[in-house]
Amino acid sequence: MLTILLLAIQTLNAQPGRFGLPACDGPDQQLASRTAFTLCHSNSRRVPVWTAYQLTSDMLDASSAPRRHFRRDPDLASSASDADYRNSGFHRSHLVPARDLASSPNALRESYYLSNAVPQLPELNMSAWRKIENDIRKLAAHSDMLIILTGTLFDCDIIQHIGPNQIAVPCATFKVAIAIRGKTKFAYAVILANERSASRQNVSVREVEQRSGLNFFSALTSLEQEALESTALPLR
Numbered sequence: 462m463l464t465i466l467l468l469a470i471q472t473l474n475a476q477p478g479r480f481g482l483p484a485c486d487g488p489d490q491q492l493a494s495r496t497a498f499t500l501c502h503s504n505s506r507r508v509p510v511w512t513a514y515q516l517t518s519d520m521l522d523a524s525s526a527p528r529r530h531f532r533r534d535p536d537l538a539s540s541a542s543d544a545d546y547r548n549s550g551f552h553r554s555h556l557v558p559a560r561d562l563a564s565s566p567n568a569l570r571e572s573y574y575l576s577n578a579v580p581q582l583p584e585l586n587m588s589a590w591r592k593i594e595n596d597i598r599k600l601a602a603h604s605d606m607l608i609i610l611t612g613t614l615f616d617c618d619i620i621q622h623i624g625p626n627q628i629a630v631p632c633a634t635f636k637v638a639i640a641i642r643g644k645t646k647f648a649y650a651v652i653l654a655n656e657r658s659a660s661r662q663n664v665s666v667r668e669v670e671q672r673s674g675l676n677f678f679s680a681l682t683s684l685e686q687e688a689l690e691s692t693a694l695p696l697r
Contacts, residue, residue, distance in 0.1 A: 477498065477499055477513040477514050477515045477608050477609075477610075478499065478513065478680075479608070479680070480608065480639060480678045480679075480680050480681055481676075481677070481678050481679035481680030481681065482499065482511075482513055482610075482679075483501070483510075483511055483610070483675035483676055483677060483679075484675070484676065485501035485510065485511075487503075487510075489503055489504045489505040489506075490502065490503055490504070490510060491504055491537060491539075493534075493536060493537065493576065495568065495571045496562075496565060496567045496568040496571055497514055497515075497557075497562050497565055497568035497571075498512055498513060498514035498557045498562075498568070498571075498572075498577075499512065499513045499514070500512040500513075500556075500557075500576060500577060502534075502537055502539070502540075502576050503629075504537075504538075504539035505539075505629075506613075506615070506628070506629035507539050507540065507541050507545075507626055507627070507628045507629065508541070508578075508579045508580075508613055508628060508629055508631065509556050509576060509577065509578075509579065509611075509612065509613060510612060510613065510675075511556075511610055511611065511612035511613075511673075511675060512556040512557045512577060512610065512611050512612070513608065513609070513610045513611075514557050514561070514562075514608075514609055515606060515607070515608050515609075516561055516597070516598070516601040516606075516607045516608075516609060517601065517605075517606050517607070518601060518602050518604075519564075520561060520562075520564055520601075521561075521598055521601060521602055522564060527563075527569070528559075529559070529569070529570065529573045530543075530573065531543060531546075531553045531573050531574075531575050531578060532573060532574065532575065533574070533575055534574040534575055534576035534577075535574075536576075537576050540574070540575055540576050541575040541576075541578070541624070541626055541628045542575065542624075542625075542626060543575070544624060544625055545575075545623060545624025545625060545626050545628045546580065546623065546624060546628075547624075549580065549623040549624060550582075550583075550623075551580035551581060551582060551583070551623060551630065552580070552581050552582070552583045552586040552587075553575065553578040553579075553580075554578060554579050554580070554581035554585075554586045554590060554634070555572060555577060555578060556577050556578070556579065556611040556612070556634070557572055557577055557609075557611065558572070558594045559572045559573065560594070560598075561594075561598065579613055579630075579631055579634060580623055580628060580630045580631070580655075581631075581634065581655055582655060582656070582657060584657060584658075585653060585655065585659060589653055589659065589660060589661060590634070590653060592661075593636060593651055593653065593661060593696070596696050596697055597609060597636065597638060597696070600638065600640055600649070600696065601640075603642075604640040604641060604642050605641045605642055605643065606640075606641045607638055607639070607640050607641070608638065608639050609636060609637070609638045610636070610637045610638070610677060611634065611635065611636045611637075612634070612635055612637075612673060612675065613631035613633075613634055613635075614631055614632050614633040614634070614635060614652070614672050614673055615629065615631055615632055616632060616672050617632035617633075620632070630655065631655055632654065632655055633652050633653060633654045633655055634652075634653055634655065635650065635651065635652045635653070635669050635672075635673065636649075636650070636651050636696075637649070637650045637666055637669055637677055638650075638696070639678060639689065646685070646689060647689075647694060648666050648678075648689035648690060648692075648694065649663075649694050649695075649696045650663070650664050650665060650666045650668065650669045650693065650696075651663055651664065651696050652664055652668075652669065652672075661696075663693050663694070663695045663696055664693050665690060665691055665692055665693040666678075666689065666690035666691075667690045667691055668693075670690070677690070678690070
């Protein structure tokens with residue numbers, strides 16, 4: 462009985478699309494399903510377009526995640542390799558944090574595929590981005606369930622590339638989250654520019670949609686989308 466319950470929890474946590482996921486139908490895009498998250502990968506830029514996963518308070522019991530080495534994604538021919546980041550001046554920054562998946566060894570291993578990483582300045586990865594991840598966990602601790610979408614923005618004039626495979630460096634990264642508390646939904650969005658001394662911008666989901674070209678929560682009614690996506694709630 463316990464085994465069945467655990468399998469049911471794992472299945473639930475691996476279904477982040479209950480409110481609708483953004484499209485992944487571009488000519489260079491590839492959708493991949495993992496144990497506990499879904500990702501849309503750009504085969505031309507060789508970084509994720511977006512990732513999505515579900516986070517519940519019971520997944521926060523693991524206080525830390527064993528560090529692993531990032532490695533090439535065996536399922537994606539266009540995956541970045543470790544050599545692309547070596548001496549680049551950029552960190553391999555998780556989109557789906559390893560710590561959030563620490564309760565599942567297989568999910569943790571998959572979080573270290575380079576298809577779940579983007580080039581991010583070290584001072585951001587170790588500070589502002591980590592703080593955003595921690596604030597997301599605090600939000601999950603006080604919610605019945607949280608769905609988090611994380612992605613990349615390339616709306617700058619010049620896009621930098623690193624490594625032998627020419628990995629595109631995003632201009633910014635974003636997180637969009639929808640929290641469920643009882644029968645009420647709340648939406649949050651934050652953008653962090655990939656620039657030195659950058660600080661988070663608490664924005665509306667609609668602004669992320671406009672900058673990314675993605676459509677979030679398409680399974681909700683238009684009235685629900687309007688109510689959730691038009692207001693910028695502070696993530697703290």
